[in-house]
Amino acid sequence: MARLTINGRSLEVNVDPSTPLLWAIREQVGLTGTKYGCGVALCGACTVHVDGMAVRSCVMTVSSAVGKQITTIEGLAANGVLHKVQKAWVDNEVPQCGYCQSGMIMAVAGLLKDKPRPTDADIDASITNICRCGTFQQVREAIHAAAKA
Amino acid sequence: MITQTPKVGRRSFIIGSAAVGAGLALGLKIPFGASVVRAQDGSPEITAWVVIRPDDTVVIRIARSEMGQGTLTGLAQMVAEELECDWSKVTTEYPTPGQSVARKRAWGDFSTGGSRGIRDSHQYVRQGGATARVMLVQAAADAWGVPASECSAANSVITHKPSGRTTTYGKVAEAAAKLTPPANVSLKDPKDWKLIGKSVKRLDTMDKLTGMQVYGADLKLPGMLNAAIKDCPVFGGKVKSFEAAKVTGIPGVRHVVPVGDSAVAVVADTWWQAKTALDALPIVWDEGPNAQVSSATIAEMLKAGLDAEQAFVGNQNGDAKAAIAGAVKKIEAVYAYPFQNHAPMEPMNATAKYTPDRCEVWGPTQNGEAAFAAVLDASGLPADKCEFYKVHLGGGFGRRVAYQDYVTQAVLIAKQVPGTPVKLLWTREEDMLHGRYHPVMQCKLVGALDASNNLTGLHMRLSGQSILSAVRPAALQDGKDPLTFQGLNATGDFAIGYTIPNLLIDHAMRNTHVPPGFWRGVNINQNAIFLECFVDELAHAAGQDALEFRRKLMSKHPKHLAVLNAVADRAGWGKPAPRGVYRGLAQMMSFNSYVAACAEVSVTAGNKVKVHRIVAATDPGYAVNPAQIERQIAGSFVYGLSALFMEECTVKAGRIEQTNFHAYDSMRIAQMPKVESIIMPSGGFWGGVGEPTICVAAPAVLNAFFAATGKRIRTFPLKNHGVQMV
Numbered sequence: 001m002a003r004l005t006i007n008g009r010s011l012e013v014n015v016d017p018s019t020p021l022l023w024a025i026r027e028q029v030g031l032t033g034t035k036y037g038c039g040v041a042l043c044g045a046c047t048v049h050v051d052g053m054a055v056r057s058c059v060m061t062v063s064s065a066v067g068k069q070i071t072t073i074e075g076l077a078a079n080g081v082l083h084k085v086q087k088a089w090v091d092n093e094v095p096q097c098g099y100c101q102s103g104m105i106m107a108v109a110g111l112l113k114d115k116p117r118p119t120d121a122d123i124d125a126s127i128t129n130i131c132r133c134g135t136f137q138q139v140r141e142a143i144h145a146a147a148k149a
Numbered sequence: 150m151i152t153q154t155p156k157v158g159r160r161s162f163i164i165g166s167a168a169v170g171a172g173l174a175l176g177l178k179i180p181f182g183a184s185v186v187r188a189q190d191g192s193p194e195i196t197a198w199v200v201i202r203p204d205d206t207v208v209i210r211i212a213r214s215e216m217g218q219g220t221l222t223g224l225a226q227m228v229a230e231e232l233e234c235d236w237s238k239v240t241t242e243y244p245t246p247g248q249s250v251a252r253k254r255a256w257g258d259f260s261t262g263g264s265r266g267i268r269d270s271h272q273y274v275r276q277g278g279a280t281a282r283v284m285l286v287q288a289a290a291d292a293w294g295v296p297a298s299e300c301s302a303a304n305s306v307i308t309h310k311p312s313g314r315t316t317t318y319g320k321v322a323e324a325a326a327k328l329t330p331p332a333n334v335s336l337k338d339p340k341d342w343k344l345i346g347k348s349v350k351r352l353d354t355m356d357k358l359t360g361m362q363v364y365g366a367d368l369k370l371p372g373m374l375n376a377a378i379k380d381c382p383v384f385g386g387k388v389k390s391f392e393a394a395k396v397t398g399i400p401g402v403r404h405v406v407p408v409g410d411s412a413v414a415v416v417a418d419t420w421w422q423a424k425t426a427l428d429a430l431p432i433v434w435d436e437g438p439n440a441q442v443s444s445a446t447i448a449e450m451l452k453a454g455l456d457a458e459q460a461f462v463g464n465q466n467g468d469a470k471a472a473i474a475g476a477v478k479k480i481e482a483v484y485a486y487p488f489q490n491h492a493p494m495e496p497m498n499a500t501a502k503y504t505p506d507r508c509e510v511w512g513p514t515q516n517g518e519a520a521f522a523a524v525l526d527a528s529g530l531p532a533d534k535c536e537f538y539k540v541h542l543g544g545g546f547g548r549r550v551a552y553q554d555y556v557t558q559a560v561l562i563a564k565q566v567p568g569t570p571v572k573l574l575w576t577r578e579e580d581m582l583h584g585r586y587h588p589v590m591q592c593k594l595v596g597a598l599d600a601s602n603n604l605t606g607l608h609m610r611l612s613g614q615s616i617l618s619a620v621r622p623a624a625l626q627d628g629k630d631p632l633t634f635q636g637l638n639a640t641g642d643f644a645i646g647y648t649i650p651n652l653l654i655d656h657a658m659r660n661t662h663v664p665p666g667f668w669r670g671v672n673i674n675q676n677a678i679f680l681e682c683f684v685d686e687l688a689h690a691a692g693q694d695a696l697e698f699r700r701k702l703m704s705k706h707p708k709h710l711a712v713l714n715a716v717a718d719r720a721g722w723g724k725p726a727p728r729g730v731y732r733g734l735a736q737m738m739s740f741n742s743y744v745a746a747c748a749e750v751s752v753t754a755g756n757k758v759k760v761h762r763i764v765a766a767t768d769p770g771y772a773v774n775p776a777q778i779e780r781q782i783a784g785s786f787v788y789g790l791s792a793l794f795m796e797e798c799t800v801k802a803g804r805i806e807q808t809n810f811h812a813y814d815s816m817r818i819a820q821m822p823k824v825e826s827i828i829m830p831s832g833g834f835w836g837g838v839g840e841p842t843i844c845v846a847a848p849a850v851l852n853a854f855f856a857a858t859g860k861r862i863r864t865f866p867l868k869n870h871g872v873q874m875v
Contacts, residue, residue, distance in 0.1 A: 015421075016400070023421035027375075032367035033360015035543070037494050038577045042810040045494055073360035086358045093350060093776065096784060097217030098357030099364060099494040099543030124819030130810060132494050132544050133217045134787025136821035138780065 002062050006031070007075025017063035022046045024062045025072060033073035033102045037130070044129030047103035047110075048072050054110030073102035076109060085109045088146035096133035104129045108143055117147045185326040193326035195284055197244075197255040198228050198277030205305050205319035207234045211241050212249070212256035213266040214515050215353060216545035217784075218839040219777035220266035222351045224274055226773055227267070230344040231278030231336060234318060235305040241352060246521035247536040259517040262550035262667055264740040264837025267773055271835055272336075279334040281325070288325035289316050339771065339832060348776030353541075365498045365513035365540040370570040373500070374403055375420035376562050377427045378573060380412040380583050383436040383803035384662050387411050390433045396426040405430065406565045414562050420574055439662040440803040447589060447661050447800060448485070454612030454657030455483065455593040461658065463611075463634030467651030469597075472606025476597030480690045482683055484863040485591045486613075486675035487797040490584035490805075490813060491668055495543020496577055497555035501563035502570040503528060508535045510559060513542035515550035523553035527560035546788065547667035551620040552585050578808045585666025586798055586805075588614035592679040597651070602691035604702065606651035609637070609679065615658050616665045616672070630658065635673040635739070636844065637680065642741035642836075643673065646709030647684070647702040663800060669788050670843040673739050681735040681848035682863070685855065695734055695852065696722050708831065709736055712745040712766040715827050720747035720764040730761060733852025735845040742836030743768040748822075748849035752857040757875045758867075760790065760820070760850055766827035769836035775828050778838050783824040785843035791816045793847040794867045794874040820874045 004011050004021075006029055013028040025034050025048070034057060037045030041056040048057045049071040076083045082090070085108050095101045104127070111118055111126045118126075123143055131139070186194040192202040200208035209228045215221035225241050244256050257273055258265075282302055289307040290297040293314060300309050305318040339345075356362035381387060391413050393405035401422030408414050413432055417423035454460075473479060499512035501524075508528035514520040514537075521537040528535060537556075542549060559573040575583075590613030597606035615630035624631075633656045635643040668674070688698035696717050703710040713736040717723075726732055729751045736745035749762045765782050772778055795814040798805045807813040854872075855861055862870050 015419075019421055023419065026367075027419040027421060030369070031360065032363070032369075035364075035494070036366065036496070036574075038810050040577075040809055040811070043494065073358075077359060082358070089358050090354060093354060093780070095217070095351075095354055095357040096219070096780060097494070097542060097544045098353075098362055101357050102360050105358065124817075127818050130494070130815045130817070132492060132546065132788065132815060134784030134816070135780070136787060136816070136818040137783045137824055139818060140821070 002066050004062065004065055004070060005068065006070045007072060013062065015062055017061060019062050020058050021048070021060045021062055021065045021070070022057040025057060031072050031074050035099055035102055037100065042130070043100070044107055045100050045103040047106040047129070049106060049110060052113060054107045073106060076105065083109060084149040085112065085146045088142040088149060092138050092142040092145060094135050094138040094142050096135055100129055100131045104131065104139060108146070112147060118143065185323070193322050195281035195322060195325050196277045196330065197252065198274060199232060199281040201318050201322035203319045203322070205235065205238050205317050207232065207239045207305065207318070209239055209241050210244050210256060212244060212259045213270070214259070214261040214517065214539060214542060214545070216261070216515065216542035218266070218781060219351060219774060220261065221353055222349065223267050223773040223777065224270065225352060226344050226349060227271055227274050228278035230342055231275045232282050233302040233304070236344060236349060238305060239352065243517070243539045245536055245538055246517040247532065249518065250521070250532050260519065260550060261515040261545070262547055264840040268741060268835035268837050275336050276334060279336055280330050283331050283334055284325040284328045285318050285321055287328055288321040292316070292321065292324065345771070345773050346775070348774055351777065362541055364495050364543045365500070365511065366495050366543065366574055368500045368511050368540060368572055370500060370502065373570040373572055374416050374418065374566065375423050376414045376416045376571050376573040377420060377423040378408060378412055378414040378558060378575060378579060379427055379432060380579065381434045381436065382582050383434065383440050384664060385439045386434050386436040386803070388413055388432060389435040392431045396430045399426045399429070402426045404566060406562060408558050408561045412558065414558070414573065416562065416566060416571055420572070424576060436803060442662055442803050443801050444799045451589065451591040451612045451659050454659045455591055455610055457612070457657045459657065460610065460655035461629035462653070462655045463631070464637055464639050464645065464652060464654040466639070467606070469606045469608045469651040469653035472651035473595050473597045473608060476605065477600045478598040478690060480596045480598070480687055481594065482686055482861070482863060483591065483593045484679050484682070486589065486678065486865055488589050488663055488800070489587035489668060489792050489796045490581055490798050491546040491548035491666070492580065492813060492815070493542070493544025493546055493548055496575040496580040498572065498574040499556045499559035500570060500572040501559040503560060503563040504567050506534060508560060508563070509538070510556055511538045511540050512556055512559070513540050513549060514553060514556065515542070515545045515547070516553070520553045520556045523556040524560055527557045528564065546669040547671070548585060551667055577810070581808050581813060582805050584798070584805070585664050587668035587674065588616055588665040588672070589661065589663070590614065590675045592675070594679060594683040596683065596687045598687070598691055602693065604649055604687055607649050609654045611654070611656040613659055614661055614665050616667060618658065618660055619665050630656070633672055634676070635671060636676040636737045642738070644738045646706040646736055646738060648705045649702065662803070669785065670739070670840045673737060673844040674789065674792070674847070677735060677737045677844035678848050678851065681737070681845070682851050682861070685733070685852045686861065694723070699734070699736070708743045708768055709738055711831070712736060712743045712768050712829065715766040715829060716745045716747040716764045719825065719827060720749065722747060731853050731856035733849045733854070733856055735848035735852065737844050739841035739844050740837030741834060742770070742838070742841040744842045744845050746842070746845035746849040748846070748853045750850060750853040750857060752854065755858065756872045758854060758872060759875050760822040762823045762825065763846060763849065764825045764827065765842055765845065766829060767842055768829050768831050769838055769841070770830055770832060770834035772828050772830040778828050779826040781838050782826045782842045785840065786824055786846040787816050787821065789843040789846040790850065790874065793850065793865060794872070797866050797869070816874065
């Protein structure tokens with residue numbers, strides 16, 4: 001048993017504390033927007049925010065997430081208004097299959113928090129998510145658009 | 150645990166399941182007939198493709214699978230073009246394969262591979278839209294007591310021109326659905342298209358940005374259990390034994406079950422519990438004779454094929470061997486292409502519920518009908534007791550088209566837990582070890598130049614694996630696999646763009662125990678590298694410019710030449726490149742589209758390659774949605790260049806060695822070149838979009854790498870040579 005704060009709600013999850021946060025989010029809380037891609041923090045599909053930082057939730061245990069503010073893709077839009085990254089993603093039609101995009105969007109939202117006007121070099125250094133459909137050209141355009149929004 | 154009703158369930162049950170059962174029992178006479186066929190919400194179906202709700206919402210049925218390539222939107226555009234409906238009121242849904250069987254394949258082919266989604270169904274989906282429009286207009290005319298010829302339709306509104314009266318599709322849909330459909334409808338002249346050719350926004354974007362899109366891996370059904378699976382790591386091996394008792398006491402674990410004779414699954418309350426228990430489960434494998442096979446033994450077998458007497462001839466004219474024997478200059482090279490895994494971001498999965506009377510399966514597939522057939526086979530139940538519901542795919546790339554192995558596994562597990570839905574989800578490791586790999590191929594090329602440096606002969610000997618031998622042996626032609634020659638054929642939708650006076654292209658088939666599959670682009674990936682890099686080698690040997698050398702061979706191939714010229718012009722071929730930047734070209738005909746690329750690269754420290762820009766052109770005949778075509782071009786380059794630089798599945802002791810992205814890497818945003826697309830549809834034919842362009846990225850970059858370094862690399866991926874993409 002552990003108590004997690006996800007998208008502003010305090011929730012009891014009935015798991016072994018060594019369970020990765022990803023699986024508590026998906027299987028206990030039922031928020032499936034956060035994806036499993038590799039399980040070893042290589043692909044970024046599972047990216048969420050923990051105390052405002054972009055984190056790969058497949059390698060973070062539930063016990064280490066206790067007492068922290070966790071935000072998932074479902075909690076990024078505030079009061080039904082899309083986050084500026086989501087808005088830029090709509091305008092630039094970024095997703096193809098879309099499976100990696102929750103993690104990509106969370107990673108980008110994290111970057112913009114640190115660097116509101118990132119350079120291409122900033123983007124290259126901090127956005128390391130894998131997208132097998134290959135949406136990177138639109139991702140870069142949309143990041144710059146979101147930064148200007 | 151919070152249970153959500155899967156959205157896909159609502160979307161896919163286009164006719165209530167009771168209605169489907171009744172239809173099957175009565176031999177439902179649809180799509181066309183006097184009785185109205187209704188969607189689950191009661192809205193009338195005008196044709197199999199079109200349902201119209203009273204509020205004017207237009208539901209367009211899509212038989213092909215959307216996996217990111219945009220076919221859902223493109224096909225809807227084609228139906229809507231002829232339907233003359235209000236595009237802002239269009240939504241889509243998938244018919245199920247069970248309904249397709251009951252309705253004598255009213256929606257045609259479900260298979261979504263070979264870049265065929267639009268090019269193979271453009272005619273009948275447009276007819277589906279046009280037929281519905283004629284019926285809606287007739288219904289309005291009947292209500293007004295006027296001739297239909299006095300009425301017109303636009304934007305879901307029907308107007309009686311002489312009186313100015315109007316009505317909407319939603320208002321006449323009930324009456325229209327009762328009409329006998331016209332036998333023949335005429336389709337618009339392409340010059341009159343308003344929606345086809347327009348970069349309308351995709352219909353499926355929003356849910357992908359908010360976490361609301363349900364993929365197969367996200368499905369939840371009431372009372373569902375979760376399964377993790379391990380198949381024998383050596384292809385063809387079996388399970389000898391496993392010690393279920395070692396894990397049955399672990400919290401959450403419900404069952405430990407064999408799956409066929411080669412795999413074991415743990416079924417638990419949650420997937421993480423199942424996976425953790427499976428990791429702890431002692432399994433003894435009977436690996437069989439394939440455990441002796443390695444990449445080295447496979448390479449030796451293929452090498453022997455390069456000079457073998459027997460080979461299947463794919464393309465031949467003149468006498469290539471004589472031309473080579475009489476050559477003033479003979480150029481020879483051997484290339485080799487590795488096994489590669491698809492590695493879609495969403496690992497394989499399927500959710501099955503079995504009882505002795507009914508088997509239902511939900512999952513991501515590129516071929517709903519093949520998945521349905523797998524359900525029938527694995528469950529042992531007849532078609533009217535089975536159903537398969539397509540769920541959105543987290544990538545396909547060919548992995549989920551010819552093989553429905555994960556569907557079969559899910560059913561075999563569910564049969565051992567009757568009445569309880571079970572979701573099977575593979576680990577990434579399982580996905581890497583049990584792919585259906587890009588075939589392995591070697592190629593020996595010998596070219597003949599005469600005293601004036603004209604190319605007089607070419608022999609291209611392929612040696613390696615046949616995909617059709619594994620997936621569709623009935624499609625072999627007297628043993629020959631025609632797909633091996635994609636891009637090298639004399640004619641057809643994969644025709645070579647060069648006229649060479651003496652030509653021989655043949656294939657020594659050398660199959661391995663590693664199962665091959667259709668991998669985005671299929672065999673044209675390696676064929677484009679072999680041909681287009683070797684043509685560059687020939688041009689270099691002839692002391693000629695790579696573009697001019699090609700042009701001389703292409704005068705009888707104007708469409709191939711047009712795309713090549715387009716990229717050369719846009720990239721500034723022949724003009725100085727930025728300092729340190731070098732260019733390379735490639736062109737092919739691929740999936741009935743003509744494609745070309747000009748890559749610009751720089752190389753530092755001899756091994757760090759920066760691909761700055763790729764100018765790409767495609768002539769797909771008709772461009773349904775140019776913005777989506779641009780995205781497919783850029784995306785295909787990510788897939789193709791990841792493969793070129795980083796991706797290889799090696800075999801050791803009969804099994805694949807790479808288990809995750811640490812050893813099987815994929816491009817990141819930092820490595821992404823600027824892709825400039827030239828979409829130049831010339832009309833009169835229909836070419837593919839999702840796959841065609843992938844094949845020109847690698848040879849264009851390799852030719853640019855040669856221009857920069859003077860080095861020809863002929864075995865892949867480039868990481869094996871210490872060459873990195875930066």
